[in-house]
Amino acid sequence: MNSQRDVRITRLKAERRADGGPLAVPAPRLSWVVEASQEGWLQASAELERDGDIVRVDGGQSVFVPWPFAPLAPRERARVRVRVFGQDGSESEWSEPLALTAGHLDDGDWAAEFIGLAEPHGEAQPALLRREFTLDRTLARATLYSTALGVHQLELNGVEVDDAQMKPGWTAYEHRLLYDVTDVTGLLREGRNAIGVQLAGGWYTEQYGFQGQARRFYGDQPSVAAQLVLEYADGSEETLVTDGNWTATGEGPRTASGIYLGEHYDARLEKSGWSSPGFAEEWPAARVVDVAVVPKPRATEPVRRTGELSVAKVITTPSGKSVLDFGQNLVGRLRIRVTGPAGTTLTLRHAEVLEHGELGTRPLRFADATDEYILRGDGEEVWEPTFTFHGFRYAEIEGWPGQVDPDAVTAIVMHSDMRRTGWLETSHPLLNRLHENVVWGMRGNFLSLPTDCPQRDERLGWTGDIQVFSPTASYLFDCDAFLSSWLEDLAVEQAQHSGVVPFIVPSVLRGEVLPAAAWGDAATVVPTVLHERFGDEQVLSDQFESMRAWADKLHELAGERLLWEGHFQFGDWLDPDAPPEEPGDAKADHDLVATAHLYWSTHLVARAADQLGRDEEARSYGDRADRVREAFVREYVTPAGRMMSDAPTAYALALQFGLVRDPEVRQSLGDRLAFLVRASGYHMSTGFVGTPLIQDALVTTGHADVAGRLLQQTENPSWLYAVTMGATTIWERWDSMLEDGTINPGEMTSFNHYAFGAVADWLHRSVGGLAPAAPGYKAIEVRPVVLDGIDSASTTHETPYGFASVEWRRDGAAFQLTAVVPANSTATVWMPGAGKPVEVGSGRHSFTTELERTEESRHRFSLDSPLDRVVEDPDAYAAVIRALEEADPERAAYFRRRTRWVPNRPLRSAMFLTPPPVLEAIEKALAGVGADR
Incomplete structure (x- = not known):
């Protein structure tokens, strides 16, 4: 029998929230991470202890294990521990105790009224509110619950109660409002006490809309609600609530405040001691505001x-x-x-x-x-x-x-305040900076809800952006709680519109709410991703009706033809070939994009139903998905493997959504996709829809070389172009800033928009080589794709089972790989060029192999060389562009962007009207390429 020291619990977590804050549910699921020195360790059972009560749980589940004890009562505290038993007979010691506090309230326990200024002297008027009270008995515990239609911070006796900012955050205020819970026992004292609130409008009073037509959606004035539950040593209890007995003033130092405006503060107007007892200034009574929504506890990090x-x-x-x-x-x-x-x-x-x-x-x-x-x-x-x-x-x-x-x-x-969980580093410095830009883009746009951008008069929860970015987000940070909370808002907003998911959530754009492919599909994609990456089946259960309602609405629109056609669509938004003022004018046909998503969402509903044991619905939606797929192929795919919409995004959708099943046709689609990428000079040709899919579509059809060139392209448009321009976040447009340092002339551009950063998920899975093979990474696939120009890569992800990592390096033909698999997980390792994988258990595993040698190109180049051969050779291409730039930078820029690098057409024919001296310089440069080899 192995020593207890060989197996230990390193992390115990309750529910989704990673910061250990108060629990939003009375029966929290428990998850734990095991470290084991022995390889291949798998859990056979576990014991959970709550304050002396021990329950045994058989099996290998260690992620989101159902709460086996009596539900927690409001404000109840508990301490839980776990110990585990391995299939090899090993066992761990008890984990360190996890202290839990129930932050929920029973139905009917919310008693606080919303209060605000009685006579504000302007719209969205910031305010100070206060009340004094006396503690005449020994206090055992004090718990503060607070929320606002607006943003607020509370102070007790002159001290802020916590470090959370912009509370309670932005939700669909008309339907869903969250409260924060804070233990404030240490801030109170016997005798006289005071509680004060700083209040501003925040998102609640903001004006939303475009092109100068913005107006307030929710209300003109903020309000706040709070209740302070005082538990005394003698067993008695008292609750102080916001009501008409509070006083309020708008004459404080914060003279104006807004999300888009900024904050104006006059320190000469500060009121010393305003949130402490004994403050002498008389304020008017607060106004009680009628609010119908009953707040719920926050389940995510603030x-x-x-x-x-x-x-x-x-x-x-x-x-x-x-x-x-x-x-x-x-x-x-x-x-x-x-x-x-x-x-x-x-x-x-x-x-x-x-x-x-x-x-x-x-x-x-x-x-x-x-x-x-x-x-x-x-x-x-x-x-x-x-x-x-x-x-x-x-x-x-x-x-x-x-x-x-x-x-x-x-x-x-x-x-x-999510916990960081994913890292990547390669031998390519620009790729490292790109990845860091993705991280910073996520940090900036995951502020209360997943936004499109954090700087302009927008900052909205666009559904399309998070739909494509959620796999990347789930690797980089523990965002299960964050996105699950946002999905609740999506569901309540969707319910107001007969199954249609709004473009943005919360939905604050006035006018008709229309369904849009790739945007509304956040209803099906994001829950699927959270289940896949975090092992969180509850999110599928909670969101299933939302998922199904979206699919049903799309089928209603598709009708008997089973094609979603003729309706409004964003399409492949921000295709780089779209004019600056027409960002939706993409190469890929809008109806094709829409019908592909009709299939994909229907397919995901079927998968969710199967996972949840809803067999009849799984069969029904599976059959419907198959019929849509057949209709798509009939309408948009030729027997020879060409898309009727001959655009890279169309091919990527058909391949990665599994719309085309025939192996020969799939290969033809992949070959055509590679042709289009090469013909574009390895520049990006996709927008929001195609960009997350194109690299996988190339690699899975045998074109990793094309994917590598596309990834490492530095010319505009490309992922690395922004990096070469000094970007430190992901841009909204491929060319948000032009080469001359001028901001894109389009009315809409930002320099912190994470959608195109969705490529990081492919970097993690394919360049790094670490992917989930079962929900929550219970099983892992290690399968790095070796690309020319990248000699090493390492990636680490804190999975729900613990840290997993892959590190590989090549030196000539020698290839070395090390994979670390967490305890209670397994991995399938595919070495480059290997026909079969190796199955391994937990532990550290090292592998070596010899890579197949590739013959270096010996082509000689001239003006008569075919365009495709020139662009396939990085040195030849660089020689042409360099010679052009030295002679005529404008001509070079045009040539670089507009040339179709196709076979059979000689380079000379693409240089019509180029002056003879420039042609001579190009010919000389090309001759040098041949001479070097």
């Missing part, structure tokens, strides 16, 4: 400050402005330390980029993104906005007393 960045560079712009560069596009706000005369006004403007040396604010559209601070003038003052956030790398500061001190300004990074 927004927090998660990092700080110092100024990297101080810039004086051509116009003489002082601009601070933080070296990284981030989301958050500035903290300043300043000394100056009373009444001095500091203005802080934010932007993501510089355009020709000045702050590039045009992409912000109608968002001011400006904070203003007026000094009180009594020494050093430290200030940071409270109820706003900005997307920025650069900050322009006006009004600073004297010269701006860069050491006195700090960028505060903010996002929902």
